[in-house]
Amino acid sequence: MGKIRRVNSAPLGFFDSGVGGLTVVRAVQDLLPRENILYLGDTARLPYGSKSPESIRRFAQEDAKFLVGRGVKAIVVACNTATAHALPMLRENFDLPVIGVIEAGVESALSDPAAGRVGIIATRGTVRSHAYQHALALKRTGLIIHAQPAPLLVPIVEEDWIDHPAAELILKTYLEPLIEKDIDTLMLACTHYPLLVPVLRRLLPDGIRLVDSATTCAEHLKQELLRLDMLNDQEREGTLEIHLTDLSEEFETLARRFLSKSSGRIQRAVLA
Amino acid sequence: MGKIRRVNSAPLGFFDSGVGGLTVVRAVQDLLPRENILYLGDTARLPYGSKSPESIRRFAQEDAKFLVGRGVKAIVVACNTATAHALPMLRENFDLPVIGVIEAGVESALSDPAAGRVGIIATRGTVRSHAYQHALALKRTGLIIHAQPAPLLVPIVEEDWIDHPAAELILKTYLEPLIEKDIDTLMLACTHYPLLVPVLRRLLPDGIRLVDSATTCAEHLKQELLRLDMLNDQEREGTLEIHLTDLSEEFETLARRFLSKSSGRIQRAVLA
Numbered sequence: 001m002g003k004i005r006r007v008n009s010a011p012l013g014f015f016d017s018g019v020g021g022l023t024v025v026r027a028v029q030d031l032l033p034r035e036n037i038l039y040l041g042d043t044a045r046l047p048y049g050s051k052s053p054e055s056i057r058r059f060a061q062e063d064a065k066f067l068v069g070r071g072v073k074a075i076v077v078a079c080n081t082a083t084a085h086a087l088p089m090l091r092e093n094f095d096l097p098v099i100g101v102i103e104a105g106v107e108s109a110l111s112d113p114a115a116g117r118v119g120i121i122a123t124r125g126t127v128r129s130h131a132y133q134h135a136l137a138l139k140r141t142g143l144i145i146h147a148q149p150a151p152l153l154v155p156i157v158e159e160d161w162i163d164h165p166a167a168e169l170i171l172k173t174y175l176e177p178l179i180e181k182d183i184d185t186l187m188l189a190c191t192h193y194p195l196l197v198p199v200l201r202r203l204l205p206d207g208i209r210l211v212d213s214a215t216t217c218a219e220h221l222k223q224e225l226l227r228l229d230m231l232n233d234q235e236r237e238g239t240l241e242i243h244l245t246d247l248s249e250e251f252e253t254l255a256r257r258f259l260s261k262s263s264g265r266i267q268r269a270v271l272a
Numbered sequence: 273m274g275k276i277r278r279v280n281s282a283p284l285g286f287f288d289s290g291v292g293g294l295t296v297v298r299a300v301q302d303l304l305p306r307e308n309i310l311y312l313g314d315t316a317r318l319p320y321g322s323k324s325p326e327s328i329r330r331f332a333q334e335d336a337k338f339l340v341g342r343g344v345k346a347i348v349v350a351c352n353t354a355t356a357h358a359l360p361m362l363r364e365n366f367d368l369p370v371i372g373v374i375e376a377g378v379e380s381a382l383s384d385p386a387a388g389r390v391g392i393i394a395t396r397g398t399v400r401s402h403a404y405q406h407a408l409a410l411k412r413t414g415l416i417i418h419a420q421p422a423p424l425l426v427p428i429v430e431e432d433w434i435d436h437p438a439a440e441l442i443l444k445t446y447l448e449p450l451i452e453k454d455i456d457t458l459m460l461a462c463t464h465y466p467l468l469v470p471v472l473r474r475l476l477p478d479g480i481r482l483v484d485s486a487t488t489c490a491e492h493l494k495q496e497l498l499r500l501d502m503l504n505d506q507e508r509e510g511t512l513e514i515h516l517t518d519l520s521e522e523f524e525t526l527a528r529r530f531l532s533k534s535s536g537r538i539q540r541a542v543l544a
Contacts, residue, residue, distance in 0.1 A: 044327050045317050052520040055316050124522065152438075155427045166424075166441040173436070248324040250396065 008232050011036040011241070012221075013072030015063040017048035019251055020154070020191040021078030022258035024101065025240065027218035028076075032231070035238045039078075040066055040269055041255075044245035047154060048081040049123025049190075056125065060086035061093065062271045066243075068094055069272075073230055076221060077101065080189050080213060081123055084131035097224060101213040104220030105187055106135040109211045115140075115185045119178035119208075120147040122189035123154065132189055146181050150174045150190075157192040158254060162199060171196070171203055179205060188212040195257075243269035280504050283308040283513070284493075285344030287335040289320035291523055292426070292463040293350030294530035296373065297512065299490035300348075304503070307510040311350075312338055312541055313527075316517035319426060320353040321395025321462070328397065332358035333365065334543045338515075340366055341544075345502055348493060349373065352461050352485060353395055356403035369496060373485040376492030377459055378407040381483045387412075387457045391450035391480075392419040394461035395426065404461055418453050422446045422462075429464040430526060434471060443468070443475055451477060460484040467529075515541035 012028070012035050014021055019041050028035065040063055042048075048056050060082045064075055074097040075090065077083045083100030090098045109115055120132050127149045136143055153174070156167045178186065186208050188194065194212045201210070225231045232238065240263075244251055247268050255263040284300070284307050286293055291313050300307065312335055314320075320328050332354045336347055346369040347362065349355045355372030362370045381387055392404050399421045408415055425446070428439050450458065458480050460466065466484045473482070497503045504510065512535075516523055519540050527535040 044323065050520070050522060051316065051518045055518045151431055152424075152427055152433070155424055159423055161424070164441070164445070166438040166445070169436070169438040169441065173438070246323045246327045248322070250322060 007073065008230055009036065009234055010071050010073040011038040012074055012076060013038050013040070013067030013070070014076045014078045015040040015042065015060075015067060015082070016079040016191060017041070017059070017081065018043050018046035019244070019255045019258055022255055023191050023194045023214040024076065024078040024217050026259050027214045028221060029238070029240070031218045031222050032225070033237055034232045034234050036232065037238060037240045038067060038070055038072055039240065039242045041242070041244045041251070043251050047123070048079060049125040049151065049154065051125065053085045053129070056081055056085040057089055060090060064090050064094055066269060066271055068096070072096070074099065074225070076217065078191060078217070080191065081125040081129075084126050084129035097228060097230075099217070099221050099224055101191070101217045102131055102135055104216040105189065105211055105213050106132065106139060107220065108216040109136070109185050109187055110139050112185070112209060115209070116142070117144040117181065117183045117185070118146070119181070119183035119186045120145070120189050121150040121153070121174060121186065121193065122147065124149040124151050126189055132187065144181070146178055146183060148174050148178055153196065154190065154192050157195050160257070162196060167199065168203065171199060175203055183208060185209045185211060240264060242266045245269050245271060279345065280502055281308065281506055282343050282345035283310040284346055284348060285310050285312070285339030285342070286348045286350045287312040287314070287339060287354070288351040288463060289313070289331070289353065290315050290318035291516070291527045291530055294527055295463050295466045295486040296348065296350040296489050298531050299486045300493060301510070301512070303490045303494050304497070305509055306504045306506050308504065309510060309512045310339060310342055310344055311512065311514045313514070313516045313523070315523050319395070320351060321397040321426065322423065323397065325357045325401070328353055328357040329361055332362060336362050336366055338541060338543055340368070344368070346371065346497070348489065350463060350489070352463065353397040353401075356398050356401035369500060369502075371489070371493050371496055373463070373489045374403055374407055376488040377461065377483055377485050378404065378411060379492065380488040381408070381457050381459055382411050384457070384481060387481070388414070389416040389453065389455045390418070390457045390459060391453070391455035392417070392459045392461050393422040393425070393446060393465065394419065396421040396423050398461055404459065416453070418450055418455060420446050420450055425468065426462065426464050429467050432529070434468060439471065440475065443471060447475055455480060457481045457483060512536060514538045517541050517543060
């Protein structure tokens, strides 16, 4: 069966366990301002990072089904944990392009031929999936890879405690083993972490390159849409529609922070 | 319609968003060692503390239904957020005793006639529900009440970072406004917090009384079962059966920490 031809003006579908994936949306809006975007955040069941692979796959399947049911032309899995566990399954189950955050990050990390000692910070679920470690190892032999679970960073970002002295102490504890291992590249393998870049730059020795999932995923998506001739060529700026499985004031506040602007009206989603 | 007479050897049903409610189970096992216990942790959708009242009520209804379907003689809502939002609804929908963690804590806090300035630390959801503030105000007029959301404490406890210097900094930030207001009583309004008691004692000025949900709920439950003539009079020690909606190694490790002993075999629960 051939691929169904989709309308280029159809929205790009994004999903994440919560609103962290909006850092990816923000990067895509910067790079592809004409694209319409439909975003689903599964805030009722967040976080995914600490849950089992079976549950994460079930959640991802339901999230993708919601987006496909609304006619998206491609799916961006804007969640590292879901990409790590569910990407092959989603590609098998849905007949449209499915783009994750991992391949793009790995390509970008290795775009520097000197990269040889790669550190990764991520949720426990992402680290344990070995998805980044595996993708890196497949692309370049002889890499030294160190993955560090950093489970307290998501709550620190969500509480907006990035400038609290506790955040620095927590980050130092996570970074110390990576610095000791003399990494030259640090991958921020969670969509919440781009907000930590300023404090990371301050705490890391000079010369360590930071690679974040959000901007690398946006670049990868642009290349894919170009290749498949699926870019939206409308004149006007694209729209953004946000659906969350649980609505609350905190999620709306967080959404605005991750987008760096107003999020518009947020709707409640009911998954089948 | 009269209450259905239930068998005293039937299990007590407990539910919580995760495994934190096992601190209540542990206190009940100490006080009522002959009771059989059926525990449901909704680990697939935890935490409840940051989610909306509507979602919390829906989750609580499904959790209680699971327990009632397995023949429990009473329900203990071993979760402050669910007690705060769903207790009246559960009492209306189910024809058996439903006991929450709030009444018991409030009674215990006010058992000291000198208690006049009460501090509360809890998740954002519990603070925002005003359930503790309301229950306190109903029981004693003229109380000064200060509720402090402390959302980073659950991840700190779950990561076992209680002795990390960051934990002390975070706690100090949360406690400072309460100490400034000269509280005489501090209510630990989250089932995770009993594990923080040693560090709290160190950081708080002498003379502030700590009231935790777990032990006060166990005492309240015992009184209720006595009053209703529903205590289990079997000779042997009661059993404990744990069901989680998401299984993972971390949840099992945490369960053991909250129980201070082996948790036995943990089963996966599917909610209707």
